[in-house]
Amino acid sequence: MDLNRYLTARDLVTNIGQPIMLLVVILSALLLIVSFQKNLRSYSRHIILGISLFLGSGYALLIWFHYQIYKFLPLIYPQDGSLAGRYAIPVWIEDEKLFFWTFLTSIWLLFIKTKKASYQITLNVVIVIFIFLTATTSNPFFSPLKDFHREIGSIYQALSLSNVSVQMQIFGPAIGRLQGFYNSTYMWIHPPLLFIAYSTFVISFVNVIFMLVKKSASHEKAAYNWAKPGYIALTLGLLLGYPWAFDAWKGQPWWFSPKINVTLMMWVLYTAYLHSRIYIHKKGMWVTTGIIGILGFVGVVATYLSTYVLPGIHSVGG
């Protein structure tokens, strides 16, 4: 374990990442100002491009940091010095989750060209809210991978002790987490698919609102078009999480875990939305479809928050 190189890399992530985040916040404030100035609104896309680029560079920095962890923090058995494994940590854990979600949403916004002022303003406000939440509640550069950092700290402390049995008390669970959580193949597939889904559902949601308020067919179509890739990613993400759950929690009653409930609720509601849309021109179905679309997005937010709030098998705190 080359702890010093890891700590140097971590400091570097904070020192470079924090100014990047600050620039993103400044750009988002600028975007907000520009949104409400008729003659400046056309610059929105340029500012969003800037935001995406800075978020992208921040994300590249995080990838580099994870690679440093892989390179310099091998887990070595204390008894014989043999290699237990290397941390191949996915780049969407802890505070990186919301950052990843915001980054994806900013990219999708670049694909939207609109001359409708209210729509552009709403999209701008949405990305500003995401940036604000990321910067204030889930800034991955403030204390990079703080839970992992704590875990490494306790491993390092255990290694400094001469008592092998105490060392193993810390080491055993650490190896378990390395193999079962950090290096799990499903962690590389399941969460990013869900975040791709969440980010496209954000844009679908905005269009559902416009579809209901403005009774606009183009927004209805846009809501559907953005929901489609999201639904594919969500379904595949959930399905690919299933064998993982099946293996990891064999024999345990995880099926109705609140987090599973809320995730299934989201899938069930988006399935209902897609079915309801088939007959959208029948009496009452326009509003019904819109309401189900809104409920689906409430499910997205609830699913994300449930990781932090709900007790259960997916809980971050528990």
Add this chain to the structure above:
Amino acid sequence: MKHLNFILILLTVIILSIIGIIFIIGTIYGSLQTPSWENSAIYEVYLDRMNVAVMPFVVSLLVVLGICIPKRLFTGFALLKINGVLLGAALIVSIFTTAKTGLIFLLFIASILQLIVIVLTIVGSKRLKFERPGFFLQIGSALLHLGLIVFLFDFMALGDHPDHLLFFWIATTFIGIGMAFSFYSQELSKALRKDEKKELIIS
């Protein structure tokens, strides 16, 4: 026939929404518990209650799914007869065995019917009844629903079977391809037509 399609879709939407609401209630209840509640007796009671609450709607959803499959092959009175026979047979199996076995039986028959639908779609049979035209849309929808049936069948019937995951991957593949085909049917058709045009120009 058009009314039946609409009623089935509406039923699907209503049932899915009710299941969604039950999940919300379960979630709220869960959020009020302590972090260690999954190791307590309260969790067992909660699981039982969730099973009792969700099961009638899951059964209803499966029945609607079972009714939806033959509608591609039959119309009018023939469809009603087939659905009646299917549901009757599933009910008899349930009475003599368990409700779960009855549902597994229904899913098994539905999967065979859906396979027939897929084969007939591929050979371009005029016998099939779809709401909307388009090869990719129809084959996609058929594959998606077959994948769902296989997944449910696997989940209910093959829980501890060694081939459980094999069936899961088959279902996932069907669902994945089915979604891509049915959601992007127009784009796929256009791309295919472009290729055909290119081939014609070259030849």
